[in-house]
Amino acid sequence: MNETATVPVKTGSSANYDRLDTLVRKFERIFNFFVPVAAILLALIVVGIIITAQGASPFEAYAALFDSAFVGSYNIANTLNTATPLLLTGLGIALAARAGIINLGGEGQIIMGGIFATMAATSFPGIPAFLHIPVTLMAGFFGGMLWAAVPGYFFAKHGTNFMIVTILLNDIAGGIINYLVKGPMVEPPGYTPQSYLIADTARLPVILDGTRLYPGILIALVLAFAAYVLIYRTSFGHDLRALGENPVVARHSGVNIFGMQILIVLLAGGLAGMAGASEIMGSQYRLRAGFLANYGYESLAVCMLGQKHPLGVVIAAIMFGALKAGRGGMVRAANLPTSLSLVLSGVIIFFVAVSPALMKLPRYLAVREMSRRQGAAKEVA
DSSP: OOOOOOOOOOOHHHHHHHHHHHHHHHHHHHHHHHHHHHHHHHHHHHHHHHHHHTTSOHHHHHHHHHHHHHSSHHHHHHHHHHHHHHHHHHHHHHHHHHTTOOOOOHHHHHHHHHHHHHHHHTSSTTOOHHHHHHHHHHHHHHHHHHHHHHHHHHHHHHOOOHHHHHHHHHHHHHHHHHHHHHTTTBOTTOSSSBBOOOOGGGSOOOOSTTSOOOTHHHHHHHHHHHHHHHHHSSHHHHHHHHHHHOHHHHHHTTOOHHHHHHHHHHHHHHHHHHHHHHHIIIIIOSOBTTTTTTHHHHHHHHHHHTTTOHHHHHHHHHHHHHHHHHHHHHHHHHTOOTTHHHHHHHHHHHHHHHGGGGGGHHHHHHHHHHHHHHHHHHHHO
């Protein structure tokens, strides 16, 4: 007996929905590229107007900014060193954001990573560098992870507001580091609030002669590639993205919501802690209060500008690193007030913060496009 295979036929409404979904995704891909670019251009225009009002040339100022960030091996190294903690913390924030979690605790996690790394780097006398360096890095990772664990548990278990708790923990971490560098960890005779210098065996080596470039950026790039593979090439990453897009569907699909939220929060905190450790080990060599001030909040802007994609976060971190490394040259070359150098980063962050509102346009444009196509089809019919 012949059997005829039946193929399900989509109803008009489901077919229309599929076409709408395809159009939305098409417009979203376009907007994912153009929205960050537009945010940067608008910021440059606004700050350029301010620079002009100061009687200086914005073209001269921006040229000096570029030269100070990217011309010469020393300046490039400075930019990459500055970008390293932004990249590490931004990656952690991006991972959390993929799971629908907004991590505002990067500031405190960086601080705790720096504290734990300094403790490890000033301990273990006689240990060889090939052991001391990874031990210190992992101590920083553990410090950040520990600081994220408590808010992460209460968020995953009881639904506590993660953003509020982590912001409060930032202030607590700031109080802890102030106490430590003025008390138990202060370098004698105690006039300056800072720790002992870390051991030579715990310092990250310089990898480019004539500069201060340390291998932190290489570590961050490897971790960025690992984050890309995790998010887009593993079943865990599929579940992670499903959780961020629709927790209800993810739960009914068998995703362990509690376990995944805890794990992602720990990874995010650990990466921020490693950012603090890398700065101590590769650049400052001792712990001070405010050693990476505001980097946690700026890393949130890096994540947003990078559209929560590891490659985008890499590009955004280097751009912010260039702004921070080159703004001094811009101020000197154009004879601008020092405070104006901070305005550029602030305006970029503002436009990046409001740019998600533009991401509602893809569905609006898709609906208009589908309506136009349907109208054209009726006219032909």
